[in-house]
Amino acid sequence: MMKKATLILYSCIFIFFSCGVPQEEYDKLKKENESLKQEIADCQLTPVQILEQANEYNGNLEYEKSKSRLIALIEKYPKSTEARKAKRLLKKVEKEIEETKKALERDKLTENNNENFKKAIGKMKKKYDVSNSVTWYSDKSSTLSGTKNFLHTYIGKKEKRKPWMGISVNHFSKEEWLFIKQIVITADGKTYTIEEENPGEFKASETEGGMREWFDRVLKEKDFEMIKQVAESKSAKLQLIGKTTTKERTISLAEKKAIKNVLNAFEALGGSLK
Known part of the structure; x- marks a missing residue:
């Protein structure tokens, strides 16, 4: 047929x-x-x-x-x-679907009353999770594909509560496992290290003909300096340190721009970067 x-x-x-x-x-x-x-x-x-x-x-x-x-x-x-x-x-x-529509309508009313808010949120894509009553915001250019290599940030927001930010790092390979033990970010000469705070934070699974390893965590106050530094940096590198191998790549201009957009939206939603 x-x-x-x-x-x-x-x-x-x-x-x-x-x-x-x-x-x-x-x-x-x-x-x-x-x-x-x-x-x-x-x-x-x-x-x-x-x-x-x-x-x-x-x-x-x-x-x-x-x-x-x-x-x-x-x-x-x-x-x-x-x-x-x-x-x-x-x-x-x-x-x-109905709750998502209501959440988007509430956001639209807020946007119409605040031009700065409207401009910042306009660069975000939104999804409403009714089971947890959370609206998720991420830059429109960001991907969640498990077969892509990325570093991005996102925002979670519950009604009548301050927003929070998260960071997500994904590595995909068809060649070998890294078994990530540590993530090192260097931005204009400043070095920041991310390690597991709880066992199992560095995750791994086989997917679509390859090997995916990823990390996802809510940002703490001490992490904002790192994220702001990356967003404003002229040169930034991401190192994934594995059990026997280390992979390094440049954090792209697109990734840095997306992080900057998320930071602006975070403040527009009432978050504090201090």
């Missing part, structure tokens, strides 16, 4: 371009073909697989995608055990 849909597309491409059909018509056909291939792929999924997709989207706070998968499961396999589970999860997901 998949090969047939692809063959149809290629045949139409040849006919369209041979006859001089406008690009708009071709694009429309291509979109319809992609939709057909997706429908065929969905038809091959079992109830268990669809539920797994919905749970994964929900875990990533992608509630609309989770809702779409759950509805598809309930409609296609209404009498299955997974459909019963989907109905229970759907209620929670719909509640999360």
Whole structure:
């Protein structure tokens, strides 16, 4: 079925371009073909697989995608055990979607009343975690992909409480494990060391054909000097010191700009960097 849909597309491409059909018509056909291939792929999924997709989207706070998968499961396999589970999860997901809308509306009212706030928060992407009543802010350029190498900061904010900041470092390799023991950040000659405060803070797992190692922690007052220094630095390096190997890379201009944007948003939300 998949090969047939692809063959149809290629045949139409040849006919369209041979006859001089406008690009708009071709694009429309291509979109319809992609939709057909997706429908065929969905038809091959079992109830268990669809539920797994919905749970994964929900875990990533992608509630609309989770809702779409759950509805598809309930409609296609209404009498299955997974459909019963989907109905229970759907209620929670719909509640999360509604709470997210309310949280964004509250933020929008605040933004409209404060230009500086609006400017700072405008550079952030936001997700609301209804189970913990937390709005998460991160720079729009930041990635959470486990297959990317990054250093970024983010903000957590509960209603009527001051915000907090966190730091996240991710390392991905298809070559070897580091088994990170220590992280060293150097910014314009100043050196800062990050070590485990509790066992297991440096995490590792196999993912997507490679090895992922990462670290995530709420920033303490003593850490703000390090973050501000990195954001303002001309030259900054990140060292990941492993069991037998050390990896070093330059902290990019994009990463530093993103950190600076998060620091500005943190202050706009009522946080203190002192």
